[in-house]
Amino acid sequence: DAGITQSPRHKVTETGTPVTLRCHQTENHRYMYWYRQDPGHGLRLIHYSYGVKDTDKGEVSDGYSVSRSKTEDFLLTLESATSSQTSVYFCAISGTVVYEQYFGPGTRLTVT
């Protein structure tokens, strides 16, 4: 298994509070991604990173920001959580074979 961990694994938070999810990898891979998974929508890309401090938006980036200050960590922040951001969030990584993405175990976020 690819060395990817996500924390926390479960979180319940209130509307309007900030939330940060962490993805940590031990593979030294260049690319990292944040997805959300919702019933009926499959996996949708939120943001991705192609190197330290290099990030770009995905298809559902509104309300989310990311940071990558070192190769192994990619943070996803919800500045002010809303109920529509209740979802399961997955981090993924890829290396020299860029399209072969490997996923973490996910974080289940509930915004009440």
Added chain:
Amino acid sequence: GQQLNQSPQSMFIQEGEDVSMNCTSSSIFNTWLWYKQDPGEGPVLLIALYKAGELTSNGRLTAQFGITRKDSFLNISASIPSDVGIYFCAGGETGANSKLTFGKGITLSVRP
């Protein structure tokens, strides 16, 4: 954005049967991948395809990269109960900066 079509949403088969699923797009992809997701876990890469017409096997799984580059197929032979899960196709395009487009997935159930 690009879309990958997977249907039906759910499939029900008897243990020991073969099952085929396909993934279609109106656009050309230069990479096709198939993932499986078990309940409560992240998707796991099953097979990656890089060349039109390519046929690749991984145990009881066989996948093909369509000649038109607009579709891909996954076949599971002699199904077993642990084949239960959600199967996603994903496509990568040239110039997409490593991003993948995912289908919405097919939920496979296997009756013992």
